[in-house]
Amino acid sequence: MKKTLKKVAGATPYLILLLAFILILSLTSALRKGDTPTIFGTAIFVITTPSMEDTLMVGDVIFVNTKDETYHTHDIITYHASFDANGDGEPENNVVTHRIVDIETINGVTYITTRGDNNDYSYDWETGFTTDQIIGKVTTRSEIITLIYGFLFSGGYNIIFLVIILVFITLGAMEASNIIKQLRMMKEKELEEEKEKLIQEELKRLRNEQEKKET
Secondary structure (H helix, E strand, O other), X not given: OHHHHHHHHHHHHHHHHHHHHHHHHHHHHHHHHOOOOOEOOEEEEEOXXXXXXXXXXXXXXXXXXXXXXXXXXXXXXXXXXXXXXXXOOOOEEEEEEEEEEEEEEEOOEEEEEEEOOOOOOOOHHHOOEEHXXXXXXXXXXXXXXXXXXXXXXXXXXXXXXXXXXXXXXXXXXXXXXXXXXXXXXXXXXHHHHHHHHHHHHHHHHHHHHHHHHHO
């Protein structure tokens, strides 16, 4: 049982490292394709406008379930919307988090209308859009990560990259410690084997001398 536990403990850092690499590859692939980076079906975003206050405040870190495709009125969703956010007359793709206020199905196609809790009306670009624009449903906000994010960053950085950096720093430290420990153990083992070899050779020499004396 102890040997099994030792093997599991020894393999744990490698499993964590493998998982981290898989996550990195998944995130990189998603970014290259223009998709939303997710971890086990959950995307992480930061609220950058006051349109959902007081439900979601500017700077809040939210978790979005990208697997749940059942939508109801009052659900808060994150979705892609094309509009002129900078006021320069050029519509661009934006990520919006607003509450569903109306759902209508026409000829088998579902149309969604949203509105920010802090807004008096729905904008044209959030009226009657299809579900293929939806990234996912907001499940929760994290006060702890929001505090960390607010302390470390300003602007629209995605917290997921902070998590990746912290994971790799932790894994690097763990792996370095593990390698040093293994090298020390290997050296000690070699010394013990060398010592045992010398002892056996000396015992053999003494036995040979004793046999010569007896003959």
